Amino acid sequence: MLIAQISDLHLPDEGTLTYGHVDTAGALERIIAHVNALHPLPDLAVISGDLTDAGSLAQTAHARALLAGLDCPYVVLPGNHDRRASLREVFAPANLPAAPGPFLHYALDYLPLRLLMLDSLDEGAPGGALCEARLNWLEARLAEAPERATMLFLHHPPTALGVPETDQDGFAGAEAFARLVAAYPNIQRIAAGHIHLATTTLWQARPLVTAPATIMQLSCDFTANPPPSRFSLAPPAYLLHRLTGAGGLVSQVVTLGEDGRRFDFAPLEQPC
Secondary structure, three states: OEEEEEEOOOEOOOOOOEOOOEOHHHHHHHHHHHHHOOOOOOOEEEEEOOOEOOOOHHHHHHHHHHHOOOOOOEEEEOOOOOOHHHHHHHHOOOOOOOOOOOOOOEEEOOOOOEEEEOOOEOOOOOOEEOOHHHHHHHHHHHHHOOOOOEEEEOOOOOOOOOOHHHHOOOEEOHHHHHHHHHOOOOEEEEEEOOOOOOEEEEEOOEEEEEOOEOOEEOOOOOOOOOOOOOOEEOOOEEEEEEEOOOOOEEEEEEEOOOOOOOOOOOOOOOOO
């Protein structure tokens, strides 16, 4: 089983550039072309939030028009730059199978790996949140299949990861979320976005990975007094998650070259 994770698109209105400078739509189109050329084609693509830069209905429709180019099924999650009402109007139910209600969370049970899609949006704030209602939903879903291998997707990572700009955003409910994750060892991985950087760590003894943004990356700084974060433009990138025949879960960062392809190098004559 293969899952592509594309995150932090920050699409502007159609025909414009994000912040007047960045061709986020062009980067997404290159990623979509790369995903479509994979063999086998991914079973699913997860768009893990910040599809838009301002959450408007027009920007959300622009995102749908571009994502329609994917040859594999895809689903979306809200990020802090999105708005639930716009996402529901544009993507539900085919690409956003959330039940009616205030939150956009849902379970996908048809794949070999169960996927629980979490809504960490605290609308109007940059940081993440899982309130009591959302945590109760997650606990109920986990209790339905406590032995089944499960992966969690959400926009905001529930812990600081060394990116000053996003670490300060915080995550309300992280402690209760941590207790819930620790109680269910069948959770194999937690995948997020938001920090515009590919990272990996252990959180509650579970691998936690974050996807790079499609093109605008932030930097990680572990110094005592890190400088303010700044965006830098990088080659388009996304994550691939592969469930192996042995039941292992491997996550890979896919970075596109200038021509939209990965580079291949001949073997070195001498070992390094």
